[in-house]
Every structure is written in structure tokens, then in C-alpha cells.
Amino acid sequence: MATRALILVEGTRGSGLPYVQTALRLGLHPIALSADPAQYDYLATEGVEAIGVDTDNLDALIRQCSQLRATYDIAGITSSKESVYATVGKLCRYFDIPGPNPASIEQCCDKFVQRQLLAEAGVPIPAYRVAANAADVESSAAELGLPVIVKPAVGSGSMGVRLCRSIDELAEHTAYLLNGKHIWRSPPKVLVEEFAQGPAYYAAVMGHEVVGIGAADYDPPPHFVYRECTIPALLTDEEHKRIADVSLSCLPALGLDWGPKSIEVRWTKRGPVVIEVNPRLSGAPTPQLIKLAYGVDLISEHIKLVIGDEPNLRKRESQVAAGRFLVADSDGTLDWIDGASRAAAVTGVTEVRLYVEPKAPIVRKGDYRDCIGHVVAASPSHAQTEAILQRAVASIGWSIKPLPTVDEREKPGGPSP
Template structure:
């Protein structure tokens, strides 16, 4: 009689996973994907696709608990801001590995995050909640201008506006409301993006990049540089600060992307995301550190050692493609080194200006190397070859 070998692979559930399905396949695990609905191309690549209303936590738990009873799961995780609380909730309810629910909720709720950090002695901007958006103006007066008005939950940078006047605050409320808001005093100083991995409560900072932001209330990201330009001592200070912040938030099993402002009085935490960074920052971090943060997120969830490759560059010059005015974007990719350019729009698509409250970047030019002058020259050559232009939209 022929006996079939039992499937001894680890089993993991991922809440929404286009960024991570390929990684799970390479890790050779039994994969369960929860989505609403599960895209057909991804459903064909996982072992168990589940179409679940991701806003119905009871239904998600019931479906996953049934699977867990028939074939135990080792972990539940997500690499998407909106689904981190659900993934951590499911992990806690099923008793599997996953990011601590306290940390997931703090990353989703900026007011909760600041309360935990301030209570743990980690510097955050002076702030006031505005559960009713109508209270934002009074909060701004009490804190003193300029302030940053942001949505209290989710949204990332697109839910945040810098306000220099009382009129700016009213406009921000109109754009961001009617959701509960957070008003905080604007922090002066250069900004840094810190990438880190936390396994079993131990955090390792794998990269610190100088972050550039654009003009206007949106303060959209416009680029990054590595090395950061900080001295060894200052980098160590920022790394220790972020490590402390993640411990206070309860991080145990996750990767993270943290934004820090460096003031004359030391670091101030702007935001923590319990996921790999967006854009091309994940690829940049892998080139510079040898660590694929999306793969690391899955490996940490599963309790595996993080895979470490060999870094292939010592410097990166990363610039977002933006426009000073709205209109239709045109460009030419002929003859351009394809890996260096990522564009989110097709030729002729409408784009907003970088200082528009709803604007931001619509592409990235990223070049790597070892020599700063060569890097700048290569970036300039790519940018000029792109022949980027934005023409007024007269329609």
C-alpha cells in the first residue's frame, strides 16, 4: 500500500496579500489568504483563499478558527496598515504568533500611539485630540501655530496637513473631516525614515535614511538619501530612540517603518507603521542592507531567522516624481534604465501638484552606487532622458 507523506509545512494566514504571496510561495509554507474578495490571480497561488468581509471580525475569526481546528496555523499577519488590527486580533484569538494586538491598535490609532509613547517617556509632538473636527480650531489656538492636523486613525501621510494659519486649520478640517482628528504642534528639524525588524521583542535597526518633504500643507515625501548624513553618534541616538519607542508600543514580532524628526533637543517620533515601507523603499532597503522587509515580515511571523543577503550598494539617491502644477503628465521611457524608474501614471494621465492637499508623488527615480558625484550624475541623466512635462488640462 502506498502511503502519502503528511504535509509538514508551516501554515500561515495573511490578511490581504498581493505584496506577500510571492514571498510565501518562496518560503514553502501552507498559505491561507483572507481578502474581500480574494483576487483571482492570487487565489490561484495560495493553498486556501478565503473571501471574507474584512470589516466583520467575527466572521473572519469563525472562518479561520474552523481552518485552524483542522490544520493548525502557526501565524497570522498582514503587511497593510488597514488590516494590521484584524490580523493581530485573529492571532490573539487563535493563540498563534503575530504582532501584539496592543502594538497593532497603537499603529492604527495615532492618539493611542501618542498616549502610550508619552507615558513611556518617548518624545512625541505636543498634541490634542479633536474627536469632533469642530474642536480642531480651538486645539490649534491652544497649542500655537503652526500645527499639523491629521486623521486620528489610518491614512498615513495622505491624512495629514500642515497648517500655518487659522484659515489653514479650517481648510484642513474640511478636507480631512468628518473623521476624528489629531492636532499637534509642528516639529521643526530634519526628518528620517528608520527601517527595523523586531523578533521576539528584540529590535534591530537595518537602515536610517534622510527623508525629504515637499512644500505646502501636504508635505508629501519627495525623496530619500542613504547614508543619512548623520554622524555615527547621532545615528546611534536615533536607532536607540526608535528601539525604545517600539518596546513601549509593545512590538514583539514585526517589521516597522518609523518617521523621526531630529530637533535641537533630540529625536521626536512622528509616526510608526508596523509594515514594510511603501514605494521603492523596500527594494532600496534590500539593496543597502541585504534584508527584504516583506520576506522578513513573514519570517518573523513564522518564528524563522530573517534571511540576510549581501548588500549590493552603499548609497542610494531616491527622488519622487512630482509636479509644481496640476495637469496632464507626459514622459518618454525609451532608452531609460527601466529599474531606475517607476511611474504610477500613464502618459496623458491627470496629476495634482505636489502642494495640493490631495497631491503627492506619481513616480520614483532611484539610483544606486558607491560614489556621490556619480550617483547625482546618473540621476540627472535619467531625469533628463525621461523628458517629463506636465501640461495644463484644458478639458
């Protein structure tokens, strides 16, 4: 009998390894397909079969999977990376195996199209405009009124997202997006949106079921870098129901009837307003928080769905789980970072992960790449979990050596440029 293989197209820093480990635990043989397999160090660590292939080329992926099918029983194909998820859906359709609807994924990943479809369905969203050039951005902001959120219509991880509170900030960020500094995977299209103010939440959804609602906290604007996420969010029954209802109302509007979704919401003066629908599993550490809080392993249940098995979303735990991100506070070179072992020894801490090592360059981007690690903790109460996190994070320290200035580099005997 041929070995059952799970094809993993690309990966992510946070969830790539858990997908590999879960596949192995389920008795599957994971095979990674990537344009650059070396970027995922966990593949070598886990001894995962990895194949280099252009993952932006559907025909190349079909050829590679067809070759693999001569040796393996391909039980499923999936990914934890949003940018290739529509391609994964097309592969699944080609090989007639369970997977997401690629057309639904594509229209959801274009945030302008997503906004249009949600608005047509009557889902509460921020007021918005789409712009193709600087003049459009300026006129859109004038119509909506400052402050506004300005962001690429296609992208993830808060890349290129900024709150613009003045004409100068608007012009600066527009120039950043349209004058070559931001990397576009598609023709430039900018969303200008009303700034929906209020507490941030997100719903983790599998199929048509809200598995959990978390509270999200960010570093101060103008950027939106995650600082902390907590599951379950501290909500009344009525608030929970309203967020769940508005989250589920997005699914038929966007044609998302299969698999995992993550729906971001702000609780504003008019109640819950949908900020964004992500047509894939939430990034790390949310799957771990769901597992700690409820005993539901979303990655395992997603893979079961991928290979044609029935997922089990029954809750078996009742805890409060939270993750705190360690965010770089300056640019330069990481001189040292320590205290991870002390943090891990704090009772209630379940994971401490550092993403960088000493001597690594630190260049803040105002998005998820500013995070240099995270700490996860769980306990029976919100107050206790927060106290555990505070103690653990306080035991981790680092130093970032500033980059030399032009004057310092030009001094005799100064650092080389």
C-alpha cells in the same frame, strides 16, 4: 503532506507583489484574502489564489481561514497593509501562530493614544492636542501657536495631513476633515501638533534591532508627499546612535516587541523627536533600499518570522540606495508618460516603476496618491547615487491635460461634462 500556505490579508500598491514573490521563493503557496481581489492586478499576473471576503469582519476571516485549513497547512498569516494589521494579529492569536500583538497595533494606529503612551514614557515628541470639532481645533492651535500640523488621529500615507500657517488655512483644512470630504474609518478625532522642524529620518526596525536609518525628503509644504528616501542617511556616529536609541525607546512604551516597525523622526533644535511610529514594515521602496544597501531582505525576514523561522538580519552589502518618487504636478488626465526604458538603462538604476497609464485621471490629494511612479538606484557613494537618480528621472517625462473648465464644457461642440 498538505501544501504550506501563507495567507496575505489585503495588499498594497508597492509591497503587495514583493510579498507574493518572496512567499513563492520560500516555497510557500500564497493565498490572498481581499474585499476586492481585482484591485491587485499582480494577483492575476502571478497566478495567485485569491478569495473575496470582508476583511473588516474578523469572524468572516476566521471562517475562511478555517475552511482553507482543511486543504492547506497554514504556515502563517500576514499583511503589508496597516489598516488590517491588527486584524491579522487577532487571526494569528486565534490560530495560535506567530504574529503581532493586536492590542499594541491598535493603540499604535491611534496616533493620539500613541502620543499619550510615548509622552508617559518620556520619549521626545512634538507638543500636541486632540480635537473633536472645529472649535477644539482652533483653541488647540491657539495654545500651541501657529504653524501647526493638523491630521486625522487614525490614518496612513499622509492622508489628511497638512501644515496650517494661518487661521484661514486652519479653518479650511478643519472643514475638509470634519465636513464630509475626508473619509473616516472611525469616529472623527483630529490631532493638532507643534510643527517639529528639521531634517527627516526614519528607522527601519525588525524585532528590537535597527536595521537601517534612512533620510526622507518631502515636496514643499503644506502637504507631506514623499519625494526621495536614501539609505543609509548621511549621519555622524553620534547622530545615528541618538536616532537609533530614541527609536528603540518607543518599543516598550507601545508594546511593540515583535516584527517590523518604521519610526519617523525629525532632528530638531532639541535633537531627535519622534513624529510617528508605524507598527509594520515601511512601504515601497524602503524594503528594496534596505536590500540594496545592506543585503538584508526585510520582506523575506518578516515572512520567516511569520512562519516561525529565525530571521537573519546580518548585513552583507555596503552601498548607498535611494528612491525618487515621480509626483504629479497638476490635476487632469494623463496624456502621455514615457522614458521609463531610458531611465532603466542608466547604469546603477535597479528599478523604474510607473503606477499609472495614459488616459488615467490625475486628482492630487496631497498624500502618497500623488505619486505616479518611482526610480531606485544604488552605488558605493551618496554623491554617485544622487547623480544616477538625477539622470534617470530627467529622462522620464509626462504631460497632464487640464480638465476642461465649466465655460469650456458649455461651449457649443465643447467636451461633454
